[in-house]
Amino acid sequence: MMSYRLQRLPAASPAVAFAARLVSVIAALATAGLILKLAGMEPLALGAKVISSTFGSSFGIADLALLFSPLLYCGLAVAIGMRVGVWNIGAEGQFNLGAFSAAGVGLFVAGPPVLILPLMVLAGMIGGALWILIPTLARAYAGVSELITTLLMNFVATLLVYFVATGPWLDSSGMALATTARLPVAIPEIWDIVHWGLPVALGLAVVLAIAFNYTKWGYEVRIGGSNPGNALYAGMPVRRHLIFVMLLSGALAGLGGVMEVAGTVHRLQGGISNNFGYIGIMVAVLARAAPLGVIVSALFMAVVLNGGIILQPQGLTTQTVLAVTGLILLYAAIGDEFARYRVLRTIQPQD
Amino acid sequence: MDVLAGLIQTAFLAGGVLALAALGEVLAERVGVVNLGVEGLIALGAMTGIAVVSVAPVPWLGFSAALLVGLVAGMVFALATVVVRANQVLAGLALTYIGLGLAATLGKPFSGSPAAATFAKVDIPILSDLPFWGRALFSHNILVYIIFLALPVLVHYVMFYTRHGLNMRAVGENPAAADAAGISVMKMRFWYTSLGASLAAGAGGYLTLAFVPSWSEGVVSGRGWIAVALVIFAGFRPINVVLAALLFGFITALGFVGQARNWPVAASVLAMLPYLGTIALMILPVLAWQKMRRIMAAPEGLTQPYFRDDR
Structure with a gap:
């Protein structure tokens, strides 16, 4: 039988x-x-249109690259959180805060670009990390689930950006409704409108892949994420790793916001993040939280996102x-x- | 005094969305399924309500349609999480994305225009003439009475005073023991998850037919997530959940009053209050009182898919 x-x-x-x-x-x-x-x-015709408009011209490729980059930052941010057993649903807010902090430095600190740009990057990363600080401490010391706290911070961040872009930081030219003046400095471009944000993100993915897979630190973080009890028993500093990785996750998303505001949009405005933080969760899940896998899934999601933008005349x-x-x-x-x-x-x- | 009565009245009105959605979430979480799709369900229900009354201007019809859409969406979610036993966090996020995206895409034609029909205020005879309390408590639309009085009492009674409720809680706390006692874990989880989703979408119908009353893309603005947080804050108890929702309605109402009376605070800053308040309420009680963690603990089997083989 x-x-x-x-x-x-x-x-x-x-x-x-x-x-x-x-x-x-x-x-x-x-x-x-x-x-x-x-x-x-006609789904097939629409799909063909997306493919041909995306890959058929250098404009299309450049547009795609500009969507690819923020998805990489957000995807990496969520992915490293998943590695330590954390759902960072707040990449959207951290991204906004990164953009906010960088724009603040760019608008109100005068100086040569060589000095201002690093300062913007630093401010944006600190902004992103600060935005996840309270959920991090609540998770690490009081066991409060970070899922909802990080998510709720998104709404606060969006409101904050909207508030400054329509109020105190509003472009004084009188033409704009909900945007700041153009930032005086920009992330340098490498090809067409594609700026350094993309290669930096790709480099970070490689560095993170090595750090998580080939170092003692990465090993401890992974064990702490998948089996905190065992990790603690083996004498690993589980809480310290958790706090560090969560703050790093926020900083990465924040860096994505810096690149977006200083390289792509050049102004801080409401809705600066095209749901990048939320789609970043998808990117990380598709990649099964592997930093190098994030490169592939971010590229795929960039094509999908770009498709939505291309098909706007069709009502999408x-x-x-x-x-x-x-x-x-x-x-x-x-x-x-x-x-x-x-x-x-x-x-x-x-x- | 009049301001305070108005505040309380608005607190009930605004809190109704959270209360109904959170009651639904209590049902799902008590049987061991966390549904993070509430935000998307509210959006779907809100859009459905507006769309239906634009064709047939009867508020009950719009509200029932919202409940029905939520039930169907909930059954899809339950199919994924209870029958297939997929990861509840992922499936919930997916439901939120699908709901928000679908509602925004389909709701475009209705964007900005007011609801064609809304739930009218029902003044309770005599009581509504009372000087202060009349306006605060006895002059609401019919759904407010249902959401704040009838429903929580019913859920509380069923959950804590009937055998069926005991079975429900057993499935959430210890599915293996419930299974051994002859309770169908899958049936219980499937239907209460679907019913909970239905109530969440109903909260959306309430939002556009009784509270705002119009549809726009950002109309939900995190209420679903606040509702999920309230369930944790209220220790998974139906009556507490409704009271917590009322508290949040009060915070929202404060924001409205502040705007109307030109307080020297920007509207977007006032709008941050409910989110910051939720975060504070999730963290502070745990810090202040260690025993809280045990008393208000989540059902033991929450988010754990049940496999008979694993016993």
């Missing part, structure tokens, strides 16, 4: 997990396409992109669980 049964493994094998990711992304895009089809649109918005992101996330969560199952073929002895 042959029979089949399912066995659930404690963890999926990397190959199966990767395949499940791929299948869930395709299934999510197919579902989105089906919904568009039902709404009377960045909010539509958020819905598609959610669809991918849902399928990925389901795929993750399915990837853990293995079909066993058993032969039962006849008696």
Whole structure:
């Protein structure tokens, strides 16, 4: 007698997990396409349009690169949090605070760019780290879940940026409604409109990958994240690692905000983050929190986000992109669980 | 005095959204499922409510449609988290993204225009003529009475005074023991998660049909997340949750009054109060009183998918 049964493994094998990711992304895009089809649109034609407008011209590639960069920063920020067992849902707010702090320095501190730019970067990273400080301390010392505290800080950050951009820091030219004056300094460009924000992010991904995978520190952080009890028993400074990585996560998202305001937008304005922080969570999840994987998933999500922008005349918005992101996330969560199952073929002895 | 009565009245009105959504979340979390999709569900319900009354101007119809949309969305979420047993945090975030994105995309035609029909105020005879309390307590739309009185009492009674409620809590605290006692863990989790989602979307319908009353992309603005936080703050108890929602309604009302009376604080700064208040309330009680952690603890089985094999 042959029979089949399912066995659930404690963890999926990397190959199966990767395949499940791929299948869930395709299934999510197919579902989105089906919904568009039902709404009377031509999903294949729209998809072809996105691909040709994105990759068909150097403008398209440059636009893509400008979306790729902030998603890298936010994706890395969320990914390193996941490594230490933390859900940093507040990358959106930290990104805003990074932009806010950098803009503050750029607008109100006079000096040569060689001095001002590093100062902006520093201010932005500190801003991002400060924005996650209270959730960090609450998690580390009082066991309060960081999930909701980091998220609620997003709303405060958005309101803060909106407040200064429409009030005290409003462009005095009288033309603008909700934006500051153009920043006097900018992150230098390397190609067309693509600035140094992108190569720096790629470099950071490599550095983080090495730090997490090949150093004693990275090993301790990972153990502390996956099994705090054991890590503590082995004498690892679990709390110190937790605090450091959370603050680093905030600083990374903040750095993304610096690059956005000083390299891409050049002004601080309401809605400066195109949901980058929220999509960054998706980037980190798709990459299974691996810094190098973040490069691939951020590029993919940049294409999706860019697609939403290209298709705006068809009635889609960045909010539509958020819905598609959610669809991918849902399928990925389901795929993750399915990837853990293995079909066993058993032969039962006849008696 | 009149200002205070108005404040309390607005507190009920504003707190209703949080109270209904948080009650739904209590149902889900008590059976062991954390639903982080509340924000998206409120958005879906809010958009549905407006869309339905724009076709048929009956507020009850819009509200019921919101409940129904929430039930369907909740069943999809429960299918993923309870039947397939996918990660609850990821599936919840996904639901939030889908809800916010879908509502914004589909709701575009209704953006900015006022609701075609809204829930009217129901003055309780005699009581509403009382000098102070009349306005504060007895002059509300019908949903406020349901959300702050009927529903929490009903949920409290079922949860703590019936066998069914005991079973519910057992599933949330110790699914393996509940299973051994013959309770269907999956059925219980599936239906209460779906019902909770339905109430969250109903909160959205309340938002656009009784409170704001119009639809715009940012109309939810974190209320779903505040509702999830309130559940933790209120120790997963239905009556406490409603009282906590009232407190937050009061904070929101303070912001409105501040704006109306030209307090020397910017509107966007006043608008930060509910978020900062929520964070403070999540942290301070735990710091102030260590015993709080035990008394107000989450159900033991929260976020833990149940596998019969793992026993």
